[in-house]
Amino acid sequence: MREHLIAAPLPTIRRIPRYLNVLEDFAAEQISFVSATDIANKLGLKPIQVRKDMAFTGIVGKPKVGYKTDELIETIKSFLGWDSATDAFLIGAGALGTALLGYRGFAERGLQIVAAFDIDPKKIGTRIHGKEVFPISKMAELAKRMQVHIGVLTVPAESASQCAHALMDAGITGIWNFSPAELDVPESMTVQREDLSAGLAVLSVRMSEKKQGIV
Amino acid sequence: MREHLIAAPLPTIRRIPRYLNVLEDFAAEQISFVSATDIANKLGLKPIQVRKDMAFTGIVGKPKVGYKTDELIETIKSFLGWDSATDAFLIGAGALGTALLGYRGFAERGLQIVAAFDIDPKKIGTRIHGKEVFPISKMAELAKRMQVHIGVLTVPAESASQCAHALMDAGITGIWNFSPAELDVPESMTVQREDLSAGLAVLSVRMSEKKQGIV
DNA sequence: TAGATTGTTAATCGATTAACAATC
DNA sequence: TAGATTGTTAATCGATTAACAATC
Numbered sequence: 426m427r428e429h430l431i432a433a434p435l436p437t438i439r440r441i442p443r444y445l446n447v448l449e450d451f452a453a454e455q456i457s458f459v460s461a462t463d464i465a466n467k468l469g470l471k472p473i474q475v476r477k478d479m480a481f482t483g484i485v486g487k488p489k490v491g492y493k494t495d496e497l498i499e500t501i502k503s504f505l506g507w508d509s510a511t512d513a514f515l516i517g518a519g520a521l522g523t524a525l526l527g528y529r530g531f532a533e534r535g536l537q538i539v540a541a542f543d544i545d546p547k548k549i550g551t552r553i554h555g556k557e558v559f560p561i562s563k564m565a566e567l568a569k570r571m572q573v574h575i576g577v578l579t580v581p582a583e584s585a586s587q588c589a590h591a592l593m594d595a596g597i598t599g600i601w602n603f604s605p606a607e608l609d610v611p612e613s614m615t616v617q618r619e620d621l622s623a624g625l626a627v628l629s630v631r632m633s634e635k636k637q638g639i640v
Numbered sequence: 641m642r643e644h645l646i647a648a649p650l651p652t653i654r655r656i657p658r659y660l661n662v663l664e665d666f667a668a669e670q671i672s673f674v675s676a677t678d679i680a681n682k683l684g685l686k687p688i689q690v691r692k693d694m695a696f697t698g699i700v701g702k703p704k705v706g707y708k709t710d711e712l713i714e715t716i717k718s719f720l721g722w723d724s725a726t727d728a729f730l731i732g733a734g735a736l737g738t739a740l741l742g743y744r745g746f747a748e749r750g751l752q753i754v755a756a757f758d759i760d761p762k763k764i765g766t767r768i769h770g771k772e773v774f775p776i777s778k779m780a781e782l783a784k785r786m787q788v789h790i791g792v793l794t795v796p797a798e799s800a801s802q803c804a805h806a807l808m809d810a811g812i813t814g815i816w817n818f819s820p821a822e823l824d825v826p827e828s829m830t831v832q833r834e835d836l837s838a839g840l841a842v843l844s845v846r847m848s849e850k851k852q853g854i855v
Numbered sequence: 856t857a858g859a860t861t862g863t864t865a866a867t868c869g870a871t872t873a874a875c876a877a878t879c
Numbered sequence: 880t881a882g883a884t885t886g887t888t889a890a891t892c893g894a895t896t897a898a899c900a901a902t903c
Contacts (some may be wrong), residue, residue: 434870438841440839443822461885473871480887482887487878488878505841520742589802598842607684617842617846622657623653625746626657626720628816630812631832663870692862692894695862702861703860
């Protein structure tokens with residue numbers, strides 16, 4: 426009997442998109458069944474970890490055979506909510522914001538950026554990668570009309586908390602925060618920090634540990 | 641007696657840049673001593689966790705007083721290797737690569753991108769945010785001459801493993817990988833994945849858990 | 856001084872890994 | 880069938896949190 430579905434640990438959630446990547450490679454090679462071992466080998470992980478992670482998605486495999494590739498892909502997409510597109514706003518049409526507006530990978534991960542917002546009058550009214558740039562004052566109205574609940578925040582640290590407030594007022598409940606600022610928002614909102622500094626810190630420390638042979 | 645310095649846990653390393661951010665705010669306000677509680681409050685963390693993390697940097701505080709702000713900033717920067725600039729190459733001058741080439745925040749985090757590389761003949765020879773774009777074939781020679789050991793990889797998934805190979809041949813030992821591809825490199829190299837999909841997955845799952853009241 | 860805060864040791868919590876029966 | 884792989888329960892490992900003596 427399968428255990429009742431419980432909230433997945435954060436490290437599990439972060440690994441699941443990697444499973445999806447390799448599964449799509451397997452599917453492209455017409456491999457219709459994959460085992461936890463097959464997946465683990467591609468990612469340098471241990472089969473037992475893959476098996477445990479898979480259990481959280483609700484997939485049921487076949488002993489000796491593994492998981493049906495297509496079914497596992499669909500189960501994972503549904504688990505992540507990537508099986509249907511979710512609309513999002515982008516706030517801050519600077520260099521990083523522009524890059525994200527042009528990134529085609531979001532579409533296959535269920536995220537559709539439908540409009541951009543900025544304070545710069547020169548940007549307002551223009552289109553970036555086909556998406557119109559609006560003034561922040563229009564956000565609440567548009568969010569309501571377009572039923573948008575996610576904001577991708579790509580503004581400088583100085584403007585971040587002010588923009589977070591505007592997002593809250595617009596009824597946005599999820600913020601993907603690319604700014605290094607700490608956002609002070611109510612419990613009801615979900616904030617996901619995408620902090621380049623953290624990644625750079627890990628790279629820096631790992632390299633110097635390796636050089637010094639601490640490991 | 642202070643415990644002998646041991647390799648810091650990964651979650652600790654990822655939090656340390658956040659401490660640096662708030663410390664710089666405190667320093668800007670001329671606050672010369674800060675306690676673990678002061679820092680924790682700004683970040684929504686627990687003081688004991690901040691205190692434990694700080695121990696890994698080697699800082700020594702004063703009971704009742706806390707840590708000397710300036711000294712803590714310097715200790716953290718030195719711990720992260722951010723006290724002196726490290727040169728890096730960027731590979732893949734597309735939208736994301738261009739954004740990173742223009743990002744001014746790296747300088748204060750010890751990273752100096754000194755050149756870009758691409759396969760597109762139209763980009764080669766041009767300058768992006770002041771940095772010249774070279775063909776990948778020039779990388780080994782330039783890495784040797786400029787003593788560069790870090791590569792920021794911003795190419796599409798399809799080219800990633802090929803570029804990783806070129807980086808290895810050029811003597812690069814650390815890769816900051818912004819592509820979703822899995823890189824197969826020798827143990828001696830350090831790879832830091834900067835995976836947008838993982839962050840998006842966490843945001844997606846957290847939001848749907850909140851909506852369904854699973855927590 | 857009394858109170859607050861550090862640094863360390865111990866307890867708890869959560870994630871990873873191991874072991875193994877069930878099964879296709 | 881025999882062997883391989885799943886799903887579950889137990890053991891281990893590592894990070895977080897608690898407790899508390901030392902101390903400015």
